[in-house]
Amino acid sequence: MAKPPSKVRNRLRRERAISEQHTSKAQVSIRDGLQTKETVSFGPLEDLFGYQLRRAWTVLRKDFTASVEGLGLRHLSFSLLSLISDNPGINQGRAGKVLDIQRPNMVALITELTDRGWVERRKDPEDRRALALFLTDDGQRILTEGFARIEQHESLLLASLSEAEKAVLFDMLKRISAPRIES
Amino acid sequence: MAKPPSKVRNRLRRERAISEQHTSKAQVSIRDGLQTKETVSFGPLEDLFGYQLRRAWTVLRKDFTASVEGLGLRHLSFSLLSLISDNPGINQGRAGKVLDIQRPNMVALITELTDRGWVERRKDPEDRRALALFLTDDGQRILTEGFARIEQHESLLLASLSEAEKAVLFDMLKRISAPRIES
DNA sequence: TATTGTTATACTCTATAACTATA
DNA sequence: TATAGTTATAGAGTATAACAATA
Numbered sequence: 001m002a003k004p005p006s007k008v009r010n011r012l013r014r015e016r017a018i019s020e021q022h023t024s025k026a027q028v029s030i031r032d033g034l035q036t037k038e039t040v041s042f043g044p045l046e047d048l049f050g051y052q053l054r055r056a057w058t059v060l061r062k063d064f065t066a067s068v069e070g071l072g073l074r075h076l077s078f079s080l081l082s083l084i085s086d087n088p089g090i091n092q093g094r095a096g097k098v099l100d101i102q103r104p105n106m107v108a109l110i111t112e113l114t115d116r117g118w119v120e121r122r123k124d125p126e127d128r129r130a131l132a133l134f135l136t137d138d139g140q141r142i143l144t145e146g147f148a149r150i151e152q153h154e155s156l157l158l159a160s161l162s163e164a165e166k167a168v169l170f171d172m173l174k175r176i177s178a179p180r181i182e183s
Numbered sequence: 184m185a186k187p188p189s190k191v192r193n194r195l196r197r198e199r200a201i202s203e204q205h206t207s208k209a210q211v212s213i214r215d216g217l218q219t220k221e222t223v224s225f226g227p228l229e230d231l232f233g234y235q236l237r238r239a240w241t242v243l244r245k246d247f248t249a250s251v252e253g254l255g256l257r258h259l260s261f262s263l264l265s266l267i268s269d270n271p272g273i274n275q276g277r278a279g280k281v282l283d284i285q286r287p288n289m290v291a292l293i294t295e296l297t298d299r300g301w302v303e304r305r306k307d308p309e310d311r312r313a314l315a316l317f318l319t320d321d322g323q324r325i326l327t328e329g330f331a332r333i334e335q336h337e338s339l340l341l342a343s344l345s346e347a348e349k350a351v352l353f354d355m356l357k358r359i360s361a362p363r364i365e366s
Numbered sequence: 367t368a369t370t371g372t373t374a375t376a377c378t379c380t381a382t383a384a385c386t387a388t389a
Numbered sequence: 390t391a392t393a394g395t396t397a398t399a400g401a402g403t404a405t406a407a408c409a410a411t412a
Binding site: 064090150 | 224225226227228230231232235236238239240241244246265266269277283330334341349352353355356359360
């Protein structure tokens with residue numbers, strides 16, 4: 001069952017063709033030549049938190065892509081692998097809730113990971129609707145390799161921040177994204 | 184010229200149908216009922232900067248969408264309007280470079296803004312390849328209204344941070360996303 | 367030759383409605 | 390009735406190659 005998702009197959013196929021287009025150039029070049037051609041004014045845009053956060057996230061996203069090149073990981077599949085590794089047997093719905101991924105979007109994601117042989121879906125004997133998720137040995141290997149590469153890249157990216165600054169930054173980001181449970 | 188981009192037309196049409204689905208619920212609920220069903224372990228994922236940044240950006244993105252509902256703004260079109268407002272006559276390529284938007288992706292973006300009557304494209308008499316961008320009065324009005332709403336939402340979102348913390352946060356984000364000009 | 371804007375195209379991520387099989 | 394997973398679909402953002410007009 002479950003029609004072969006061509007997108008996943010295509011991704012798997014495409015991967016073989018990737019060589020080394022860009023190594024690690026996450027720069028945002030504003031220069032047009034040797035000189036900055038015109039000065040650009042940002043105005044109040046620069047003072048919006050959303051704008052700064054988007055810019056920073058863009059840098060991190062590109063850096064992530066460069067760091068895991070060739071592994072077949074995207075940031076969503078990577079975070080999902082990591083979550084399954086730390087919570088063997090977790091089901092799709094719960095994993096999606098925790099990572100803020102909609103239920104329908106989990107399907108293709110998990111399918112891709114099982115197609116790659118990194119994750120197993122097993123019927124939960126206690127609730128025959130649910131599917132329990134487990135990492136394979138290959139999945140664990142990819143995850144470990146991914147973590148190593150990403151941590152190395154991140155440490156370079158954050159080299160300009162002190163340990164204390166990093167701690168403050170993490171704390172603030174968590175406070176912003178922490179689930180606001182109300183009623 | 185320029186075939187009518189159906190996506191833009193669809194968006195404009197769709198807009199009229201939007202009423203009030205969600206008012207401002209940018210919460211990430213982890214709860215399934217009254218009790219947290221199972222405890223989930225995040226492991227080293229929580230210590231990755233990229234992960235935390237993605238989570239925070241997701242919160243901001245949803246909050247942005249809620250705050251400008253009904254105005255027809257997305258975060259890209261909003262930042263573009265703002266840039267044009269502060270740099271009248273800037274051309275597409277330069278605006279795209281500054282905002283880190285690929286050249287081809289600028290086309291539909293600008294087309295949408297001109298279709299809405301918020302931006303004018305004028306041939307640059309000094310370089311007949313280039314198009315200079317200007318805001319219309321309507322564009323300026325929408326931008327002003329957008330800023331007012333977004334700033335209000337952001338102040339609520341960042342209410343848990345002190346002014347000093349916000350300053351530090353902005354400084355760090357800027358240091359991370361600052362263009363790294365090398366050679 | 368190089369650059370501006372453009373078209374075509376593809377991939378990733380996000381989001382909603384509706385279905386199925388179980389509970 | 391409600392929930393877990395699924396299908397279909399659409400919108401939004403990002404990315405590359407190739408072209409015409411102009412520099």
